[in-house]
Amino acid sequence: MIKNSDSKLKSKLNLETGSLTIVGTxxxxxxxxxxxxxxxxxxADKVLYALADPVTAKWLKELNATAEPLPYNRNNQWRRQTYQEMTEKILTEVRKGLNVCAVFYGHPGVFANPVQAAIKQAHREGFRAQMLPGISAEDCLFADLGVDPGRNGCQSFEATDFLIRRRKFDPTSPLILWQIAMVGNLGFYKPEEQFRPLTILTEVLKTHYGGDHEVIVYEAAVYYPVCKPVIQRIPLSKLPQSSVTEVSTLYIPPQGLAPVDKEMMARLGMSFVKEATGELRPDKYFFRHI
Structure with a gap:
């Protein structure tokens, strides 16, 4: 961390006196x-936070007495307006010449618009700014569901973006859809309005997987080990009737294996093995001697 007394170093680096570090809990x-x-x-000279639970907020204040919450949704305002207010609050403190630490839930760079905006603006104004990674909900999903993205790859989209941009995807690779309870919603979470958007999402997915394909509605455990992660295994056709909250994620397991390109394997000098299912899979540990 650059201290306020290091004026010569700051001058050499052409930096303003304040700094911004964003971390994830x-x-x-x-x-x-x-x-x-x-x-x-x-x-930090000043700590600002946007967290999902009061326990962590209390702990932050014990670590640093300057800690205070960032502005959050008031009177059902648009999320974009809330994000702008958060960004401006962060930059206001940095402009005072303070070393600011902004703390966000999960990984600070994932689904956290104010983080990216604040760092870019801080850099534009000549301030030192950085982000430290944190454990995300996707990391927890990999652990809780036993998913190895190195085996069949992994595709990840925000659910509304997935629909309105008609994202291309491969059904033979795992698919993760975030914020499924917020499809088409730019404001507050309203559980009474989620059935129709989930029905539309289900209709789109059924054209690729079929209604009987098993999917998982997942929520990471915040209060582990007191509470376990939520893992609802259901047929895709039952998704609109499932128990979904604003933190629910949809995991769709792959449908079969992608075919092996024998010509490409030959060009790469690779061999393949036939599994018990009859499927061909590249033997990653055997290369034909040339």
Missing amino acids: GIQLVSHLTLGAKAWIEQ
Whole structure:
């Protein structure tokens, strides 16, 4: 962290006096917070936060007495307006010449518009700004569902974006859709309005997988081990009737294996093995000697 007294160094780097470091708390209360993130919180001149639980907020205030919450949705205002207010609050403190640490839930760069906006604006104004990674809900999903993205790849989209942009995807690779309860919603979460959007999402997915394909409605465990992760295994056709909240994620397992391109394997000098199912899979550990 650059201290206010290091004026010569700042002048050499052409930096303004304030700085911004953005960290993530991870998903499970304070247990996912890294030692590096904790150190930045403790040393900051000012701490601002946007968190999902009061326990972590209380803990932050014990680490640094300057900690205060960022502005959140009031009177059902648009999320974009809330994000703009958060960004401006962060930059206001940095412009005072303070070393600011902004703390966000999960990974600070995932579904956190104010983070990206604040860092870009800080850089434009000549301030030092950085983001430290945190454990995301996707990391928890990989662990809880036993998903290895290195095996069949992994596709990840925000649910509304997935629909309105007609995203291309491969059904033989796992598909993750975020914020399924917020499809088409630019404001507050309204559970009474989610059935129709989920029905539309289901209709689109059924054209690729069929209604009987098993999918998983997933929620990471925040209060682990007191509470376990939510893992609802259901047929795709039952998605509109499932129990979904604003933090629910949809995981769709792959439908079969992608075919092997024998010509490409030959060009790469690779061999293949036939599995018990009859499927051909590249033997990653065997290369034909040339």
